Amino acid sequence: MSVSGYVDKVQAYLINNPNTTNIDLLEFGLSNNFLPKHTKVIQDEIKKTHKLQVTSLDGKPAISYYIGDKKRLVNIKLLN
Numbered sequence: 001m002s003v004s005g006y007v008d009k010v011q012a013y014l015i016n017n018p019n020t021t022n023i024d025l026l027e028f029g030l031s032n033n034f035l036p037k038h039t040k041v042i043q044d045e046i047k048k049t050h051k052l053q054v055t056s057l058d059g060k061p062a063i064s065y066y067i068g069d070k071k072r073l074v075n076i077k078l079l080n
Contacts (some may be wrong), residue, residue, distance in 0.1 A: 010043070018077055020076050021073055057073040
């Protein structure tokens with residue numbers, strides 16, 4: 001799969017799953033043969049044209065996507 005195809009898949013996943021966590025995106029990426037660092041790059045690409053809301057679910061400040069960090073839990077939502 002090309003990276004551009006993966007961008008579309010991640011975007012569709014976020015639209016269809018508004019309660020997506022960083023762990024969900026980790027598993028989604030791995031199931032599509034993409035490493036966590038690739039999914040983070042895709043999130044950065046999506047953020048250029050859409051608003052992403054990252055909300056902490058573990059009580060700690062959410063300043064990143066935490067893809068691949070199983071010690072953190074955040075919700076990642078595509079707003080527009």
